[in-house]
Amino acid sequence: MVQKDWGAFRWLIAVAIFVSVLFADLLPLSIGSYAFQRYILAGGLALTVSLSGAYWVNQKGWGEWRNIWPVLLAVASLVLLAAPYHDLLYVWVEPGMYVAFFLGFVLVGGLSGEGGHKQRWVIELVYIAAAAVFAYGAATITVYLFALSDRVAHLSNYIPWGFVSMRYWSHIATWLLPILPLAVLLGPLKDERLWRFFVALGAALWWWIEFLSMSRGSVLGIAIGVVLAAVLIGRPALPWLRVFVRYLAYGVFAWVILSVIIPSMFQDEVGMRILHTTSSGRVPLFIEAWRMSLENFPFGMGPQSWLTHDILTDEYRQSPKFGHPHNMYLMWAAEYGWILIGALFFLVGQAIRLFWQRRAEVHAGDRDGLALPLAAFTASVSAAMLHAGVSAVFMAPGSMLIGFLVLSVFWVLITPEHDPATPKRSRRRFVAAGLVAMFLGGLSLYWFSEVKAYYSAMENDLQYYQKHVPAGTLPRFWFHGNFPRHPDQMP
Secondary structure, eight states: OOHHHHHHOOOOOOOHHHHHHGGGSOOOOOOOOHHHHHHHHHHHHHHHHHHHHHHHHHHHOOOGGGGGGHHHHHHHHHHHHHHGGGTTTTHHHHHHHHHHHHHHHHHHHHTTTGGGOOHHHHHHHHHHHHHHHHHHHHHHHHHHHHHHHHOSSGGGTTTSSSSSSSSHHHHHHHTTTGGGGGGTTTTTTTOOOOHHHHHHHHHHHHHHHHHHOHHHHHHHHHHHHHHHHHHHGGGGHHHHHHHHHHHHHHHHHIIIIIIIIHHHHHHHHOOEEEEEEEOTTTTHHHHHHHHHHHTTTTOOOTTTTHHHSOOOHHHTTTTTSSSSSOOOOHHHHHHOOHHHHHHHHHHHHHHHHHHHHHHHHHHHHOTTHHHHHHHHHHHHHHHHHHHHTTOOOOTTHHHHHHHHHHHHHHHHHHHHOOOTTTSOOOOOHHHHHHHHHHHHHEEEEEEEHHHHHHHHHHHHHHHHHHHHHOOOOOSSSSSOOOSSSOOOOOO
């Protein structure tokens, strides 16, 4: 009964996340979708870390924490590197989000794979994702028909819909497109023809939107991630790869029909986004972030200093300004220093080691049906990591919400099986778990209060900013991200 209730709760959480990310425009929100998603992310991470941390202590004891030392090192690095700037406004808001994000998916993933439930987590996420992808694709057809009736030449101005920027949608596509084939390869509905049709239709429509938006970072990331996963897993991954390629072909066909043939029948002009080979102005941003990372090497210039630092290069001074340098790794190096990048290398190294162990199990004999989900989720995570190198894939709240789900299940897959009945629980351990819950809960409440205060300050500042500061909106933690900024631009 407990397992059923816990499974239903997981389904509810995952559905709520997908609805808040893909269909926020359809919800009766009193705040913008960007802020709504950030609040969902902040509240969810605070609750997840508090509960899972206490559960770790009660279930595994203190000794097992040594097995996740890489993420603890990354968390400690974030805290220590932000500490010298404690007197700045809202300095803990963004580091706290990264701390909770990294720690959260490792804790959840480390606990959730116990007792042989790996495939259950995979199926739950993949089925919900496939249903959400189809629903969003079906709604997109409605937008498409309205655009055609209004003789809109450039469909990419309206599709993808529901996102402030098409880049935010492309982040979601990077996470989801590699795992969609699992919906027809695993689970109770894999042989149902109607289900397979809807999954294929949803995948085709998302690939069409991907081609329509011409998101190079997403397409390149997915391509490299899929090839990498297929090469590493080898022959056991072929069923997943075949379905992936088939869905890609369906997407090309959908693009030809929906973006070329049908518009040509109704309009004299058909506008399409062109796949550029330029950097789209990113190189000056990369160079500026690189110079920042060397300015206070190896400690960085402080949280959110990209928005407030004195400009170091003339190229960036003359370039369009954004809330981030379009490269998460250079941004972390610039703001938190190369110490954080080094700490994250240990976390990535642990993930690679665990993956290699599961790969060896697959090649020794895939008794647990691990090959297909391991290939799909490895492709998804690899694609997202690569996409982060040319965009802020971890910064947009929608991407972080979906990414947290994907990374948690990926960690479930690569974590070795443990028998949950082995640890001996004691009253002392139960008390320790309660104390951990209180400690982490207290920190989470403080952090969330800072998040709320930051939002209120941003809202108040926005009125002055729009009237007096000659710059566009720079999304960062909140959609209006250019606060706090240089003193000569403040009221």
